[in-house]
Structure formats: C-alpha cells, structure tokens
Amino acid sequence: MQLGFLIEDYSPERVAKAAELGYDCLSVKSDPNNNTGKMLSTKRGREEMLEVFAKHGVSISAIGAYALYLCEDKNRSQAAVNWLKKVIKYTSEMGIKVIPIITGRNPNLSIDESIPEFKKIFTPLAAMAADHGVRLAMENWMGGWSLDRGINCPVTPETWRKLFEAVPNKALGLEFDPSHLYWQGIDHIRALEEFKDRVYHVHLKDTEMLPEVQYQRGCTGGPFRFRIPGFGEIDWPQFFSKLFETGFKGACVIEHEDPVFSGKNFDEGLRLGINYLAPMFPEN
Numbered sequence: 001m002q003l004g005f006l007i008e009d010y011s012p013e014r015v016a017k018a019a020e021l022g023y024d025c026l027s028v029k030s031d032p033n034n035n036t037g038k039m040l041s042t043k044r045g046r047e048e049m050l051e052v053f054a055k056h057g058v059s060i061s062a063i064g065a066y067a068l069y070l071c072e073d074k075n076r077s078q079a080a081v082n083w084l085k086k087v088i089k090y091t092s093e094m095g096i097k098v099i100p101i102i103t104g105r106n107p108n109l110s111i112d113e114s115i116p117e118f119k120k121i122f123t124p125l126a127a128m129a130a131d132h133g134v135r136l137a138m139e140n141w142m143g144g145w146s147l148d149r150g151i152n153c154p155v156t157p158e159t160w161r162k163l164f165e166a167v168p169n170k171a172l173g174l175e176f177d178p179s180h181l182y183w184q185g186i187d188h189i190r191a192l193e194e195f196k197d198r199v200y201h202v203h204l205k206d207t208e209m210l211p212e213v214q215y216q217r218g219c220t221g222g223p224f225r226f227r228i229p230g231f232g233e234i235d236w237p238q239f240f241s242k243l244f245e246t247g248f249k250g251a252c253v254i255e256h257e258d259p260v261f262s263g264k265n266f267d268e269g270l271r272l273g274i275n276y277l278a279p280m281f282p283e284n
Contacts, residue, residue: 001243003281004061005254005270006203010036012052017267019056022274026053027062027100027201027253032083036063040090050094061098061251062137062175062201063091068104068151070117077121080104084125084136092132098201098250099129100137100175103153103163110148111159118153119166126169137175137200138163142184145220156184157191164198177203177255182234183224189242196246203255204277206232226257228269230276240280252277 004025007014018026030036039045040063053060065087067080087099103122105114122136129136140160143152147159154160160174176199178188192199206227214223229236243252254273261269 001249001281002059002061002251003253003274003277004058004251005256005273006064009034010039010049015052015056015058017270018058021267021271022278023058023270025059025061025251025253027064027251028060029064029066030083030087031065031067032079037083040087046090046094060094060096061253062100063087063094063096063098064100066100066102066139069101069121070104070106070114070153071151072106072108077104081121081125085128088125088129088132088134091134097133098135098137098175100139100201102139102141102143102151105143105151105153107144107149107151111153111155111162114153115162115166118163122167122172123169126167126172130169130171134171135200136172138172139175139203140177140180142180145222155180156186157194160195160198170198173198173200175201175203177205178234178239179203179205179207179226179232182207183209185219188234189238192239192242192246196248199246199248199250201250202243202248202252204229204252204273205255205257206230206234206236208232225259226255228256228258228261228273228276229254230273231258231260236277237280244282252281 002024004023006027010028039049065084069080071077138154142155144150181188206229208227209224258269
C-alpha cells in the first residue's frame with residue numbers, strides 16, 4: 001500500500017517535493033490543456049514523465065480525468081468522453097492502473113433521472129478500460145448540497161448501488177473519500193466494508209465539523225471544513241484497520257484542501273500529513 005498526495009498538474013518540481021517529503025506516489029490531475037495533458041499527448045512526453053518519477057523514486061498512483069461526462073452541454077460532455085478515451089490508452093501504455101473521475105450530472109435532473117445517460121456513457125467507457133487493463137474510480141464527491149440538484153452522481157452508498165447495477169463492469173469502481181461521507185453523517189467504515197471490492201483508490205482528507213455553522217444553516221449549509229488527516233475528527237487508525245482488513249493494496253493519497261495550511265504553508269500541511277499517517281502504513 002502506498003502513501004501519496006494529489007497534485008493539480010504535473011511538474012518535475014512537485015515530483016521532487018514528494019520525494020523530499022518521503023511520499024511513495026503522486027496522483028496527477030489531467031485535462032487536455034494542462035501540463036499533464038500536454039505531456040501525456042506525446043510518446044516522448046509520457047516517457048519523460050516516467051523518467052522524472054523514476055529518478056526521484058516516486059510512482060504515479062493514478063492519472064485523474066475529473067470532468068462533467070454528464071451535463072447539460074452535450075459538446076462539453078463529448079469532449080470529456082473523448083479525453084477519457086485518450087487517458088485510458090495513455091495510462092495503459094504507461095503501466096498506470098487507475099483513472100479517478102467524477103461522473104458529472106445535469107443539476108436539473110435527479111440521480112435516478114440521470115442513470116439512463118450514465119449507463120449510455122459509461123458502459124462503453126468501462127468496457128474500454130477493462131480491455132486496456134485499467135480501472136475507472138469514481139470519487140464520492142457530493143458535487144453540491146442537495147442529492148437532487150448536484151453535479152455528481154456517486155455520492156452515497158445508495159447511489160453507488162444504483163450506478164453499479166446500471167454498469168456492473170468491474171472496471172468501474174470508487175475513489176473512496178471518507179470526508180464526504182463523514183460530514184453527511186454516513187458511516188464511512190460500514191461503507192468501506194460494503195463496497196470493499198469496488199474501492200480502487202483512496203483519498204485521505206479529514207473533516208472538522210463547525211457546530212455554529214450547522215446550528216445557523218443546517219446540514220446543507222456547509223457546516224464543516226476539510227483538514228489534513230490528523231487535524232479533523234475522522235478516526236484514522238479505525239479507518240486503516242478496516243482498510244487493511246478488506247485487503248486493499250492500492251494507493252492512499254492526501255487531497256489537500258486544508259485552509260489552515262494554504263498558500264505558503266501548503267507544503268507544511270503535506271509534511272504534517274505524512275508525519276501523522278506514515279506510522280499507520282506497513283513497510284513496503
């Protein structure tokens with residue numbers, strides 16, 4: 001099992017920083033216009049990325065393709081699908097096994113109303129991923145404050161069941177993030193146990209509840225803030241105990257959205273994160 005963090009874009013400097021801090025891997029976001037996308041789009045660029053990672057002894061746990069595959073704008077949806085098809089080919093060639101995604105959603109439609117379009121789009125994408133030996137991992141990001149008016153589908157255990165029923169291909173699974181379940185009051189340990197066979201990548205993000213905000217605005221009023229693991233309320237030893245019990249062998253990466261360690265203190269948050277988490281990881 002590997003410990004890493006998510007980066008918004010590829011750069012040799014961030015790979016070097018990961019090595020300096022002692023991380024095993026990085027998850028890298030991609031789109032057609034960022035540096036990651038430009039590097040992926042040529043054979044030499046892909047080779048150069050792998051060379052830089054190898055030089056620093058850091059691996060690529062995943063190449064993210066977070067986009068609105070389901071949305072009101074059909075041109076935008078098709079562009080996202082076209083990019084994901086390319087990323088599937090690129091990751092397969094590079095030996096990378098996981099592509100984290102969100103699904104997107106037309107916010108004017110409920111999740112149930114979105115399932116036919118989800119099935120239409122992701123049945124062939126999951127089949128293509130399976131053919132290339134890679135997995136699509138849907139992040140359980142809420143994508144809004146209402147189940148009926150958000151921009152993502154895989155947000156709760158109930159919706160996961162519906163999506164996996166619509167597209168049962170095992171190439172489609174989860175990028176499991178306990179923080180998004182915690183603030184909703186969903187038992188993330190139970191969810192991890194129930195869906196252990198579909199967890200392909202893990203986001204490590206803590207949650208600090210804000211009682212005054214919850215009192216004033218309620219559960220849909222943003223009554224929390226995300227924290228570096230160890231600075232919120234999630235019981236991480238319990239989480240990793242269950243993760244080990246399920247037999248998970250993939251990568252766990254910090255998604256750093258902690259406002260306390262932002263700006264010039266961003267990397268300090270990553271340093272504190274690995275210092276807290278490393279003792280819970282077995283020796284590779």
